[in-house]
Amino acid sequence: MPELPEVAGLAGFLDEQLRDSVVTRLQIVSFAVLKTADPPFTSLEGRTVAGVQRFGKFISIDTGGISFVFHLARAGWIRFTDSPADGQLRMGKGHIAARLVFTGADGPRGFDLTEAGTKKSLAVYAVRDPRDVPGIASLGPDPFSEKFDVDALAAILAGSSQQIKGLLRSQGVIAGIGNAYSDEILHAARISPFATAKSLDRDTVQVLYDAIHDVLGTALAEASGKPPKDLKDVKRSHMRVHARTGQPCPVCGDTVREVSFADTALQYCPTCQTKGKILADRRTSRFLK
Known part of the structure; x- marks a missing residue:
């Protein structure tokens, strides 16, 4: 997407x-x-x-x-x-x-x-x-709008019991971020996709805010001026964890893992994001009980 x-x-x-x-x-x-x-x-x-x-x-x-x-x-x-x-x-x-x-x-x-x-x-x-x-x-604030500063992000997170992965993808909360870039942002911020939004302390909120702008800002710069036929390849070439299941994390070398749902999937690095814990894949979790 x-x-x-x-x-x-x-x-x-x-x-x-x-x-x-x-x-x-x-x-x-x-x-x-x-x-x-x-x-x-x-x-x-x-x-x-x-x-x-x-x-x-x-x-x-x-x-x-x-x-x-x-x-x-x-x-x-x-x-x-x-x-x-x-x-x-x-x-x-x-x-x-x-x-x-x-x-x-x-x-x-x-x-x-x-x-x-x-x-x-x-x-x-x-x-x-x-x-x-x-x-x-019904769109939420754009990540690059003047109103979206770290205090605005902190207020959004403090009022939500949602998992951070889903919150970042919610267009009514923050506009424009989808499945791929939420994976990349959380990896850059070293945050578990299953972390509860309101559980993040102020320092982590700042790290997340910086990751949003760093990841999206870099991708925006790469996409600028490119014709439509080139944009998909440009996007894929800069992904560190998204759609890289089974490949080594470019930061720590651990294996990128995946959690699958009914119609989508997320990717993450256990070492970088979950303190080494392997998150249960929804397709196979019934075998892990």
Whole structure:
């Protein structure tokens, strides 16, 4: 799933490519992805792009009064082209959920929103204000906003009995962090993913705050200026524990371990994060009793 750094990279790339261009064609290939009816998505055609913004994991293409907002969910992505095809796509066929074509001073360009797999969660919205999207309206603070300082993080943690891994992933608590970067942040901070949020002392909160900015800041810098086709590889190349089950921890050399759940998994280093304790894998814990 694309998270804050990749979504920021995509938003920056699209802003550079599309600003001041005109929306010449917008085709929704799967109406299941369209979550709004008013204004109609066709009203975007003929409008000029004023800019592209990120809200958490959402991207908003602003046309001055109407915005096209999308969330790539777990398996969505952008396929950008300088030579968009002319033909209409068949409804419900293939991995393409929507196609947008723009015309600017340098000619046409466009992108497809694609989604792999059978579980479809990609969502698009045509709205008068991005905050009309429920997922945006309910977002917690952005990690790089002025309001998100160490005191704000301490207040969030002090009021929660949730495990820290789940709290970091909760978009209504902190916007933009998902499964991959929460693994990386907790590894950098040397905190167990199962630690209770309110149990962290002030010094640990400071370490966690610094890790959030260090991990995400580095990833943001790496993603900046990269085209969509390169962003996934950039993300994978900097992971220390996420998706590295069975490999040596680059910090201490211990074996990276995994805890699996129904539809996701987390990775961690026992030496760095759990004082050597191996956390029970939910798939096999019944055999460990």
